[in-house]
Amino acid sequence: xxxxxxxxxxxxxxxxxxxxxxxxxxxxxxxxxxxxxxxxxxxxxxxxxxxxxxxxxxxxxxxxxxxxxxxxxxxxxxxxxxxxxxxxxx
Numbered sequence: 001x002x003x004x005x006x007x008x009x010x011x012x013x014x015x016x017x018x019x020x021x022x023x024x025x026x027x028x029x030x031x032x033x034x035x036x037x038x039x040x041x042x043x044x045x046x047x048x049x050x051x052x053x054x055x056x057x058x059x060x061x062x063x064x065x066x067x068x069x070x071x072x073x074x075x076x077x078x079x080x081x082x083x084x085x086x087x088x089x090x
Contacts, residue, residue, distance in 0.1 A: 004073060016041060026087070030076075050079055 001008045024045040032051045041047070052075060058068035 001073065003070070004077070028083075048083075052076055052079075 020042070024043055026048060027041050027043060027045045028048045028050065030050060030052050031054060053068075053072050055065075055069040055072045058065040060068075
């Protein structure tokens with residue numbers, strides 16, 4: 001992500017219960033495992049699902065693995081751009 005100018009070095013995984021009082025507009029699950037295993041998110045938010053490849057499962061040389069992370073990053077970037085253009089544009 002740093003290659004793309006995005007600093008996620010302080011990001012953490014949080015329990016969904018920490019967001020119980022937040023009134024989200026959208027909830028997006030990003031892998032089939034999350035969609036199947038994560039608890040139902042109690043919200044009036046509009047829910048979306050997109051199954052991105054998991055680069056953590058990549059195999060090959062260090063460079064091949066890094067390339068798979070880059071490819072998934074770009075897939076997610078495209079999804080986010082399309083999502084924002086379709087739903088957040090005035």
